[in-house]
Amino acid sequence: MDKHYTIKEISNLLNISSNKIRFYEEKGLIHPIRNDNNYRLYTKEDLAKLQLILTYRNLNISIENIQSLMKNCSKDNMINHFYNQIKIIDDEMQKMRIIKTSLEDIMDSIYESDKNNYTDYIIASVKKLNRINNIKHNWSDKWNFDDWSKSYDNFV
Incomplete structure (x- = not known):
């Protein structure tokens, strides 16, 4: 079974707030799974996507453009x-x-x-x-x- 990360673990690993992670989820950029208690669980793929999102944001790429890029990654x-x-x-x-x-x-x-x-x-x-x-x-x-x-x- 692959390792799953809680929002707190992701927040600490990437040095970003939990609210920012939730915001990216609301925008449809990441899709964490939910456990039996309805807590968010993130995969390594989610972690990689978040790192990519943060890189794009550091390049001043808008959320809308990031959404477009992530939908069409050609x-x-x-x-x-x-x-x-x-x-x-x-x-x-x-x-x-x-x-x-x-x-x-x-x-x-x-x-x-x-x-x-x-x-x-x-x-x-x-x-x-x-x-x-x-x-x-x-x-x-x-x-x-x-x-x-x-x-x-x-x-x-």
């Missing part, structure tokens, strides 16, 4: 999903680089200035940041590069 589906997650992360990293550069520009301007009024530098930096964001949001893939790169990745 190789192509997972590759496509992780490709999209990488794209989201790349976008966020680009935003952070832009913000960092803007802050550095403001600091440089303040450092080199003889004035005590730094509002003009901050406003100029915000305008620059807004221009960059507008360009990024209004950009379109005129050459269909994104689709080409996806098909190339799938081919390789």
